[in-house]
Amino acid sequence: VVLELFATPAALTRYAPLVRAVRDSGARLSPVTDEALGTLADTVNPQGLVAVCRHVDVDLDTVPAHVRLVAVLVEVRDPGNAGTVLRTADAAGATAVVFAGASVDPYNPKCVRASAGSLFHVALVRAGDAAAVLARLRAAGLRVLAADAHGSADLDDLADAGALAAPTAWLFGSEAHGLPDVLAEAADARVRVPIHGRAESLNLAAAAAVCLYASARAHRLKEPPA
Amino acid sequence: VVLELFATPAALTRYAPLVRAVRDSGARLSPVTDEALGTLADTVNPQGLVAVCRHVDVDLDTVPAHVRLVAVLVEVRDPGNAGTVLRTADAAGATAVVFAGASVDPYNPKCVRASAGSLFHVALVRAGDAAAVLARLRAAGLRVLAADAHGSADLDDLADAGALAAPTAWLFGSEAHGLPDVLAEAADARVRVPIHGRAESLNLAAAAAVCLYASARAHRLKEPPA
Numbered sequence: 001v002v003l004e005l006f007a008t009p010a011a012l013t014r015y016a017p018l019v020r021a022v023r024d025s026g027a028r029l030s031p032v033t034d035e036a037l038g039t040l041a042d043t044v045n046p047q048g049l050v051a052v053c054r055h056v057d058v059d060l061d062t063v064p065a066h067v068r069l070v071a072v073l074v075e076v077r078d079p080g081n082a083g084t085v086l087r088t089a090d091a092a093g094a095t096a097v098v099f100a101g102a103s104v105d106p107y108n109p110k111c112v113r114a115s116a117g118s119l120f121h122v123a124l125v126r127a128g129d130a131a132a133v134l135a136r137l138r139a140a141g142l143r144v145l146a147a148d149a150h151g152s153a154d155l156d157d158l159a160d161a162g163a164l165a166a167p168t169a170w171l172f173g174s175e176a177h178g179l180p181d182v183l184a185e186a187a188d189a190r191v192r193v194p195i196h197g198r199a200e201s202l203n204l205a206a207a208a209a210v211c212l213y214a215s216a217r218a219h220r221l222k223e224p225p226a
Numbered sequence: 227v228v229l230e231l232f233a234t235p236a237a238l239t240r241y242a243p244l245v246r247a248v249r250d251s252g253a254r255l256s257p258v259t260d261e262a263l264g265t266l267a268d269t270v271n272p273q274g275l276v277a278v279c280r281h282v283d284v285d286l287d288t289v290p291a292h293v294r295l296v297a298v299l300v301e302v303r304d305p306g307n308a309g310t311v312l313r314t315a316d317a318a319g320a321t322a323v324v325f326a327g328a329s330v331d332p333y334n335p336k337c338v339r340a341s342a343g344s345l346f347h348v349a350l351v352r353a354g355d356a357a358a359v360l361a362r363l364r365a366a367g368l369r370v371l372a373a374d375a376h377g378s379a380d381l382d383d384l385a386d387a388g389a390l391a392a393p394t395a396w397l398f399g400s401e402a403h404g405l406p407d408v409l410a411e412a413a414d415a416r417v418r419v420p421i422h423g424r425a426e427s428l429n430l431a432a433a434a435a436v437c438l439y440a441s442a443r444a445h446r447l448k449e450p451p452a
Binding site: 084087088089090091092093094114116117118121122156159193194195196197198199200201202203205206207208209210213216217220 | 310313314315316317318319320340342343344347348382385419420421422423424425426427428429431432433434435436439442443446
């Protein structure tokens with residue numbers, strides 16, 4: 001996906017195998033000074049490499065039908081949260097991550113950095129209409145679960161009942177407002193992560209980690225032993 | 227814990243019950259202008275209230291012996307991560323959260339905000355010597371687990387084996403460097419969260435959420451039915 005790579009002299013040496021792989025792929029390699037790289041990067045201490053990449057998002061219709069885990073971000077505005085959920089979804093084995101509604105641009109630099117490369121590992125989808133995404137995922141045979149701090153279903157109870165073993169799409173709303181009510185109602189269940197202490201709620205990225213890993217564990221338990 | 231509360235005219239009205247509770251507790255109430263409050267708060271859009279609170283941390287020796295879940299942050303420098311783990315630990319039912327070694331000051335404003343009040347819900351401990359904390363927690367009968375992306379024990383396997391049902395203290399290291407090796411070796415197990423996709427790792431707050439909730443679930447399963 002790299003179109004052009006800018007690298008400082010130090011980075012050319014330090015990341016030589018990576019630089020070679022990029023050059024072998026046909027991308028353009030542009031050596032630059034530390035000062036020039038500093039103006040390209042928007043971190044304070046850049047690592048000496050800046051790559052221009054093509055966009056990697058795909059249409060939802062190109063996502064394979066037989067997936068087991070999908071994460072859908074609905075109106076998630078914070079790029080750090082969105083990128084962290086993308087990274088966590090990848091780690092939990094999600095095939096696709098959908099940025100729906102007015103969610104942050106997945107190519108926002110903070111989102112890209114928080115994703116720690118997972119942007120390139122999953123099928124990344126941008127979709128304006130979250131309700132249409134839900135309908136499409138359900139038509140593909142996925143159980144749609146809305147993460148909702150006030151949901152009527154307890155995550156542990158669903159796990160105990162074996163209800164997380166099905167192919168599942170999780171919907172996550174914004175930290176400030178949660179999911180739009182009409183969307184949460186359209187899901188197969190509104191699911192809360194149990195709160196055992198006195199915290200009012202979990203933050204978005206933590207709740208998503210617990211939900212996605214609960215599904216991953218249920219899928220793993222369902223697998224025949226290797 | 228509030229010693230003095232500064233409030234704008236709008237906040238005095240909007241949060242009247244809270245303001246009354248603070249005044250009834252004997253704290254000093256100081257009405258201020260929006261401008262004055264703006265200089266007290268370090269957020270861009272303050273909510274109109276700033277409270278001066280006493281420090282709430284306690285000595286590790288005052289933490290009750292019969293606790294089931296403790297989180298220990300070791301050399302965690304990022305205040306947002308530390309505050310999020312504090313909030314998640316509270317939600318998962320942890321009794322105490324220890325800021326050990328050269329971890330960030332728990333009273334760092336970003337940490338306080340990320341904790342979303344959980345700073346006041348758990349026994350907060352500051353301790354310089356992480357190894358001494360480990361020894362003290364083990365002496366109190368807790369199983370000490372080191373969260374380690376390269377750990378030899380798989381979190382799901384421990385859960386399957388019932389090994390998470392014991393009272394547990396989780397050690398979490400910095401996102402950049404993980405736990406100091408000597409400390410991880412001193413734990414009862416080095417535990418990795420399984421990675422099902424292509425992500426190299428989880429971020430600290432997500433890994434902590436998965437670990438702490440795995441313990442919470444094991445503790446809940448062990449409980450006799452209500």
